[in-house]
Amino acid sequence: MTSSPLDLAAAFTDRFGTEPDGLWSAPGRVNVIGEHTDYNDGFVLPFAIKHSTTVAAAIRPDRIVRVASTFAPDEAPVTADLDALEEGSVKGWAAYPLGVLWAMEQSGYRCPGMDLLVDSSVPVGAGLSSSAALECSVAVAVNDLSQADVSRRELAVIGQLAENSMVGAPTGIMDQSASLLGEVGHAVFLDCRSGDSRLVPLDLEGAGLELMVIDTRVSHSHSTGGYAARRRSCELGAELMGVPALRDLSVKDLAEAAGVLDEETFRRVRHIVTENARVEDAVQVLTSKGPAQLGPLLVASHASMRDDFEISCAELDTAVDAALDAGALGARMTGGGFGGAAIALARADDVAAIGSAVEKAFSAAGFRAPMIFSVLPGAGAARIA
Incomplete structure (x- = not known):
């Protein structure tokens, strides 16, 4: 550069x-x-x-x-x-x-x-x-x-x-x-x-917070198969449920979906439906309570991507778990998955300790050392x- x-x-x-x-x-x-x-x-x-x-x-x-x-x-x-x-x-x-x-x-x-x-x-x-x-x-x-x-x-x-x-x-x-x-x-x-x-509003600095990016250095590409396969599953789920897109399903529709879809497609659909709800909840939290209250939504999002959408990987899970264990308010993988980065919401005073804990966890697992840095909305x- x-x-x-x-x-x-x-x-x-x-x-x-x-x-x-x-x-x-x-x-x-x-x-x-x-x-x-x-x-x-x-x-x-x-x-x-x-x-x-x-x-x-x-x-x-x-x-x-x-x-x-x-x-x-x-x-x-x-x-x-x-x-x-x-x-x-x-x-x-x-x-x-x-x-x-x-x-x-x-x-x-x-x-x-x-x-x-x-x-x-x-x-x-x-x-x-x-x-x-x-x-x-x-x-x-x-x-x-x-x-x-x-x-x-x-x-x-x-x-x-x-x-x-x-x-x-x-x-x-x-x-x-x-x-x-x-x-x-x-x-x-x-x-x-x-x-x-x-x-x-997302005034992290004003709330004494930082959003840490933990780049696992496991590279991914959206033009290869995993991303496209997830998209096809979503399109299939929408078709079988008779809606234009999964946006048109709500959490209350999931009980019906469980009886219509095969087990894998159902899990893909469940992630999208619950993730949409989490986005709306996050906007409400930021508007009424502030960014320090986002943590549980981030944790739930990661669990959904790991278990239902199956786009996480060992390095991403390690990053999230280590960050949470070290005091992060919330953490999740971000991006398309199959590698890439996790994010961790942390009090500014805890950032150094969380970063050190993540690095130690990667070393103990035999992973390549991650790149860790903080970001603010620009x-x-x-x-x-």
Whole structure:
């Protein structure tokens, strides 16, 4: 990663032989609660974090796009003709930025050719949505440079289209929405069916709290089988229950579902239904009581993902258990699962002891040492230079 916007601008000039027209940045996200509910038309409660992806960009006089990364300074830029881009035609990491340009055009906006240089501080594969940070940094850059005046809400849909169709990852709209709509000191309560969102106070600092991220360093990918299999189970459950999406079921419908669905599909459905309820409960708690009371909801969410949705792993379970044993108010895995990160809500005075306990638990289990850091709700995507 380059150390400053000036460094990235200089790196862009070295790579492409011209100065960038500007720099745009978009954050990763942590999801407080609401996992796998987004593609079920449900509710989520993420917030933007300080770790971000920045893109330097300059318009070209033609329809060619060249994409490069500071992490591969010796590799030639990936080059594509906007008129020749097709769904699924780009492989590797460049599918994310090029997918955004393709999705912009699919949505009716004509884009100029451009050169793009990407830099990022969002850990890849940690469940902090490095992919959405990349998509959204490019989306706000393209929106400005093409003078398309696309709303943040529509840009989120464009980012999702890029990830679904160009990358081939069947993700929902949560990650892009958090990256584009986040504000300091707030979480984003998003209705993934309507696209409506509102900011919910999440003043961790004021409450003397920190949200610890425990990156297990077990990498995951949404474009591989586990995530897609869970989505298919949810779609099957909705079909068999006769509803458009699992969003349309409530906790009281679970008794009926138990008699209709096979045991595995029922457990998948139960997670989504109860997780949606937990998101709404979390919003109520934050609005009326404050973040210190979120702990039991986080614990229940992890148990549901571990036992019903079966997307946890030994490292994530170890992180959660060790954090809770050491005094965390609540903890759960976050992100798509099968690796990535856990979060732990902790009093600021307890953070060091909890981190030490988690590290010791990983060492005792023979796991690779985790990366542990704290995050606070930050600002969404913006032009920075």
